[in-house]
Amino acid sequence: MGIRGYGVTKDTNLLSPALDAINVADDRFGEIKMALDSQQYDPTQLEDLRKVYKEYMDYVLEMKRVADLDSMQRFKEMMKEDRGLQVFMKWIEKGVPIIEYEKALKAQANIEYQSAVNNNLYLQVFILLIGLPTLGYIIYKVQSDDRQRLSLLVKLEENNRRYIFNPGTEVAVTDPEHVIGNSIVNLQQASEFIENISEGKYTAQWTGLCEANQELNKTSLAGRLTNMRAQLEQMKREEERRLDQ
Numbered sequence: 001m002g003i004r005g006y007g008v009t010k011d012t013n014l015l016s017p018a019l020d021a022i023n024v025a026d027d028r029f030g031e032i033k034m035a036l037d038s039q040q041y042d043p044t045q046l047e048d049l050r051k052v053y054k055e056y057m058d059y060v061l062e063m064k065r066v067a068d069l070d071s072m073q074r075f076k077e078m079m080k081e082d083r084g085l086q087v088f089m090k091w092i093e094k095g096v097p098i099i100e101y102e103k104a105l106k107a108q109a110n111i112e113y114q115s116a117v118n119n120n121l122y123l124q125v126f127i128l129l130i131g132l133p134t135l136g137y138i139i140y141k142v143q144s145d146d147r148q149r150l151s152l153l154v155k156l157e158e159n160n161r162r163y164i165f166n167p168g169t170e171v172a173v174t175d176p177e178h179v180i181g182n183s184i185v186n187l188q189q190a191s192e193f194i195e196n197i198s199e200g201k202y203t204a205q206w207t208g209l210c211e212a213n214q215e216l217n218k219t220s221l222a223g224r225l226t227n228m229r230a231q232l233e234q235m236k237r238e239e240e241r242r243l244d245q
Contacts, residue, residue, distance in 0.1 A: 165222040168213030202233035
């Protein structure tokens with residue numbers, strides 16, 4: 001959007017976001033690679049995306065050079081190639097498997113959590129059967145485990161709200177199944193949202209995202225996907241207007 005606006009108006013303020021994105025691209029890809037490494041996901045899957053993104057950044061800079069030369073016919077031809085869509089489709093190709101991998105990790109975490117809860121219950125019953133002298137130890141163990149589980153649930157809910165979607169409601173972590181289930185639902189909704197956009201369904205909405213919690217989701221996945229959908233929809237309308245002229 002920035003390079004298109006710059007080509008028409010020569011307003012450098014419109015170009016700043018694109019140039020800023022180019023300057024931090026390597027750092028962002030490095031951060032993503034480190035995050036994937038920590039989760040044992042093959043980071044080489046990002047190399048194709050990095051290559052396509054680098055080619056697109058070079059293309060944007062070339063469009064700026066053409067605009068500076070006032071070669072508007074060439075500039076229009078470059079816009080019609082819609083290289084940004086190619087980058088987005090490459091993200092769909094590489095990003096959706098990452099989201100599915102995250103969903104699998106969440107599901108596995110849920111299984112392990114339930115297994116830990118069941119094992120803990122069995123242990124408590126076994127100790128109780130040993131005799132009354134161990135009652136004090138059992139009480140201590142239960143309280144300690146409850147605090148640890150509560151701490152894990154609080155962290156999970158906080159991460160869900162920070163990185164995926166913040167409904168703006170009061171944080172309640174008394175129900176483990178609700179917290180974990182909500183996390184899985186949010187990831188499923190993100191996957192469906194991206195799939196709709198990739199199919200050109202720009203009317204897709206993030207369920208629960210509204211004016212009341214919009215500010216809370218400026219940097220969350222829900223907010224970023226919604227902004228991206230709006231930008232793509234605007235680009236499509238502009239292209240249709242140009243083609244009609």
